[in-house]
Amino acid sequence: MRSMSFENQQRLLIGLRYALLILIAMIFIFPIVFMVVSSLKPDMQLLRDSGSLRAFLPVGDISLDNYADAFERVPMLQFFFNSVFTTVVSVAVALWLNSMAAFSFAFLQWRGKALVLSLIIATFIVPFEVIAIPLLMVVNNLPWLGSEGIEIGWLNSYHVQIIPFIADSLGIFLFYQYFRDLPDELVEAARIDGASIWQIYTRIIMPIAGPILATVAILKFLGMWNAYIWPLMTIRSEELRPIMVGLQYFFQLNTAWGEIMAYLSVVTIPVLLFYLALQRAFIESIATSGIKG
């Protein structure tokens, strides 16, 4: 029997590698395919198909009825706007403030810097559930300048969904780690040229911080887009609820599975688009700094 030629061996290896990669990709893609396909089926068919390969195929009684029903059941556009608004504002302000904090830790000299940084990093181990109730008490007693003058309490507002989540220890740490690895010569040269701290931050550091900005933006986006517990605790009015709370509208005595899949399909689209838009920078950030999201 003749042994395989080198070229054939290479082809076989490439084939195996592709097969493995396709298999891994399918593991990640199949839940999304299931979600989208199920969103087109009536409840009973969806449940019956779920135990077979038909669950991944748009077969049987296919329609967009679930989407129409989901939009009817839930004020989806309002929820969508609320989530987009709170997420966009949070991400934008968080990128700005957290990067400035990290810049201070990385490039400025001030007393107690190491201790403060350690304290910030230490908050990683405190899950949100632990601070949720104390945070509720705090925001319930904070003043806010509203339409009727100064009011006490932030509950039931947009700002209660945004402000507590702007300062983010993970974001500060990621920025700090990235800034720390930049060559000192960059900052030194700017200083020698007479640049102010603000100029160094805005004109030297931030223009080359694209990958880490993308990484922090994606992580922050996901956290805000998926916000659930905090809005449950703080939001009373339907017109201020974010989109993830809206998912609960479908769990009635007889759960509307098809509508849930339709709603989830709509909810997932912005996440996918946002990730795809920043994918290149995100991967670059992981490749260059070893940061894992």
Added chain:
Amino acid sequence: MKKYLSVVLFVVLLLSMSGIAKAQTELSLWYHGAGNETERSILLGIIDDFNMAQSDYTVVLEEFPQESYNSSIVAAALAGDLPDIIDVDGPVMPGWAWSGYMQPLNLSEGALDDFLPGAIGEWHGEVYSVGLWDAAVSVYARRSVLEAHDIRIPTLDEPWSGDEFDAILEQLQASGDYEYALDLGMAWTGEWYPYAFSPFLQSFGGDMIDRSTYLTAEGMLNGEAGVAFGEWWQSLFERGLAPGTSQDGADRETGFIDGKYALQWNGNWAGINTLEAVGDDLLFLPAPDFGSGSTIGAASWQFGISSSSMNPEGANAFIEHAIQDEYLAAFSDGIGLIPATAGAAAMSEHYSEGGALEVYFGLSEAQALVRPVTPGYATVALVFEKALADIANGADVQDTLDAAVDEIDQDIEDNMGYGFGDM
């Protein structure tokens, strides 16, 4: 001049009317039904009628999704931001009353005389909540299947005995026509377990807790009757008569309709959908009697008043307005649940004489037993669920029930008796 005078008088009249309007006190009402358009429209109708019928109060509705409603109430209580009127799930009410979230109702004498027992929420001898409907469970069966196997159709007065029920399950399983003889709904975790399965335990003579003191589960959950129930429960799965904890949720929804299961233990809320699929062949049968009578769970969502309400008179007036038969019947027609009074049942589509779900009113009236009326129920329910799942999966019955009793008793002790006795 006369013209100007009349304009001035008109403006003064308008201003005074707006003054009257402003004098109306706003009553906030939180409700768990967000996403259910039928419930929303009926409730809004009730609110509109109330707001129009009197001039002292205006009720304003805020809806929350059911799955997260309790979390929102607890958070609001912590923030001191509870509304005037809340709705509360029956078994949760004692916990909220004990925690100081609620105050007793003050309804007119006789207002609740005709109500099903499960629709009235009592805590320490006082009524804290009242429901517009109740829910019930029954055995779903096909008449044709029972007749084909020569099985007696049980009645409310003469339900299947425990032995008879067991023999029927064996017979149906042995026929080979079904994957399982009985679908208990093991795929539905959470509150379904204590709500749907504790009645079997009670019918054996046990209970999840000793209701005479509410200070221990010793002897009730792990006594002779409790162990007999546990052994029967375990045998259902060992003999392959019912799917266990690994049951697929989709099978729970479609298995009986598709003929995979011969019988199904299910609630009245699934009745209409199942009727549409199965037709007139469908029967709703009473729970079997294992020796201490047939029982089923009771108590659904009810209205109550928060302890922080500054307007309990208005809140009581609204609740009394909402529990009129016409509204009870409207809710029943809309969402399929059991109207809380016989008068409303007679007015309803499904529960009036000859209605498709008529039998459930009788079941609810005759067999309903509310879940333990204690703030500790939250723990009892969780422990009971875990114990039943463990036993179904083969754990030693006596050991599992003893451990469950220890856990329940420890929780009662940790909370100084939840307001019962001197602990």
